[in-house]
Amino acid sequence: MVPSLDEKLELIYQEVLHRNPGEAEFHQAVREVLETLGPVLGKYPEFADRKIIQRICEPERQIIFRVPWQDDKGEVHINRAFRVEFNSALGPYKGGMRFHPSVYLGIIKFLGFEQIFKNALTGMPIGGGKGGSDFDPKGKSSDEIMRFCQSLMTELYRHLGEYTDVPAGDIGVGQREIGYMFGQYKRITNKYESGVLTGKGLAWGGSRARTEATGYGTVYFAQEMLKTRGESLDGKTCVVSGSGNVAIYAIEKIMQLGGKVIACSDSNGVILDEEGLDLELVKRIKEVDRRRISTYAQSRKHAVYRDGGNIWAIPCQVALPCATQNELNGKDARNLVKQGCIAVSEGANMPTTPEGIRIFLDAGIAYGPGKAANAAGVATSALEMQQNASRDSWTFQYTEHRLHQIMVDIHKTCHETAEEFGAPGNYVIGANIAGFLKVARAMVAMGLI
Numbered sequence: 507m508v509p510s511l512d513e514k515l516e517l518i519y520q521e522v523l524h525r526n527p528g529e530a531e532f533h534q535a536v537r538e539v540l541e542t543l544g545p546v547l548g549k550y551p552e553f554a555d556r557k558i559i560q561r562i563c564e565p566e567r568q569i570i571f572r573v574p575w576q577d578d579k580g581e582v583h584i585n586r587a588f589r590v591e592f593n594s595a596l597g598p599y600k601g602g603m604r605f606h607p608s609v610y611l612g613i614i615k616f617l618g619f620e621q622i623f624k625n626a627l628t629g630m631p632i633g634g635g636k637g638g639s640d641f642d643p644k645g646k647s648s649d650e651i652m653r654f655c656q657s658l659m660t661e662l663y664r665h666l667g668e669y670t671d672v673p674a675g676d677i678g679v680g681q682r683e684i685g686y687m688f689g690q691y692k693r694i695t696n697k698y699e700s701g702v703l704t705g706k707g708l709a710w711g712g713s714r715a716r717t718e719a720t721g722y723g724t725v726y727f728a729q730e731m732l733k734t735r736g737e738s739l740d741g742k743t744c745v746v747s748g749s750g751n752v753a754i755y756a757i758e759k760i761m762q763l764g765g766k767v768i769a770c771s772d773s774n775g776v777i778l779d780e781e782g783l784d785l786e787l788v789k790r791i792k793e794v795d796r797r798r799i800s801t802y803a804q805s806r807k808h809a810v811y812r813d814g815g816n817i818w819a820i821p822c823q824v825a826l827p828c829a830t831q832n833e834l835n836g837k838d839a840r841n842l843v844k845q846g847c848i849a850v851s852e853g854a855n856m857p858t859t860p861e862g863i864r865i866f867l868d869a870g871i872a873y874g875p876g877k878a879a880n881a882a883g884v885a886t887s888a889l890e891m892q893q894n895a896s897r898d899s900w901t902f903q904y905t906e907h908r909l910h911q912i913m914v915d916i917h918k919t920c921h922e923t924a925e926e927f928g929a930p931g932n933y934v935i936g937a938n939i940a941g942f943l944k945v946a947r948a949m950v951a952m953g954l955i
């Protein structure tokens with residue numbers, strides 16, 4: 507059964523539907539947050555009086571633009587790009603850029619909306635934003651990627667700045683793409699403004715541990731949830747979906763903490779390796795050779811590749827969805843619970859459908875929603891901005907220590923907030939309310955913004 511919203515929140519939700527037609531993912535992200543805010547409005551009537559929720563649901567600025575570029579044969583292509591500058595109550599807009607053919611305004615708005623609360627939870631001075639394009643990087647040469655990034659930045663640069671809006675990576679955007687965008691920004695502005703983009707290379711202003719941050723942090727969040735139940739990752743059988751940046755470093759941290767990861771995936775299929783994944787092989791395939799995960803089974807003969815397979819059909823004790831939105835549905839959730847899964851920590855943004863979330867919560871397993879569990883990526887981006895501002899460069903050990911502490915603190919905040927609002931162990935309620943309160947208080951303090 508779909509939980510009902512109280513009357514005030516239902517009206518706000520209907521208005522969001524009406525004002526943003528056809529943006530299913532944005533509606534889903536808004537509804538999930540609104541479903542948890544009833545008790546907050548009861549306790550703090552000034553937020554309703556000041557229409558804080560309605561204002562948070564409306565982006566401060568939305569930029570949509572054309573990106574023309576030429577492929578290696580000289581043929582002209584036109585893509586559409588977006589930057590949604592959602593909320594700057596806590597700091598400059600901050601959030602990644604996604605390059606994937608499925609990108610449209612509704613995807614960028616859902617991601618930007620999630621980012622507001624996630625960034626608030628980190629405790630760092632960053633607002634929420636997100637961007638991207640329907641450009642498909644698959645099968646493109648490095649030169650084509652460069653020309654696309656340069657063309658995109660030729661428009662986007664005017665909206666950015668270290669105190670204004672600071673993009674980073676997301677699906678399809680890693681250090682290579684950030685490099686091409688940074689180079690073009692530098693050329694156009696004639697400024698070495700390191701803090702305008704994060705996820706940079708170490709030699710040109712990047713932070714140690716940014717590459718690892720999201721995956722590591724998702725595992726730290728799982729570890730903290732397990733601790734509250736007297737459990738740990740040591741000896742646990744784990745499954746991690748995806749095989750991109752977040753998945754790879756989630757696998758690495760699970761292994762460091764004594765867990766065994768037996769499966770990962772890409773959008774074509776699933777690799778099952780009962781002996782435990784060979785992480786160096788996964789890294790070589792994905793980070794160096796940029797090939798499909800199916801090729802893993804050619805090098806590890808006992809591993810099985812299931813073309814079109816469903817990774818959530820594989821029994822595990824800990825599940826980490828690290829690929830994309832709505833990749834884990836109600837049926838998958840039921841299956842995981844039935845087969846003994848005790849914890850789910852989301853490396854991806856909104857990977858579990860609303861039905862899946864309800865099943866996890868009803869079953870009482872430890873469920874860490876993305877806006878809390880994957881916050882170490884953006885938190886370490888904020889640490890990168892700190893290093894850039896002070897023209898400093900920290901060690902890996904120190905930076906990882908900082909990101910670990912941030913995740914421990916986020917877990918504690920979510921846990922305590924859930925208890926305060928009468929829902930112990932419910933990290934959805936904890937994360938949404940704690941994130942919301944921070945942004946709402948700042949907005950009230952700043953007047954009608």
Ligand code: NDP
Nearest residue numbers: 676677678720748749750751752772773829830854855883
């Ligand atoms: P990558 O591009 O590095 O990897 C994405 C992975 O997910 C690939 O294995 C990809 O497979 C798979 N994937 C993407 N789209 C789909 C789809 N529609 N169906 C099935 N599989 C898909 O991206 P990241 O690892 O950076 O991002 C993964 C998730 O983590 C995203 O939800 C992102 O928003 C989130 N995230 C990322 C952060 C970061 O710092 N990078 C921070 C916080 C969250 P294929 O190659 O076949 O497309």
Ligand code: 2IT
Nearest residue numbers: 601602674676883884887
């Ligand atoms: O979803 C996310 O938090 C990211 N893609 C990272 C954003 C960032 O600015 O580092």
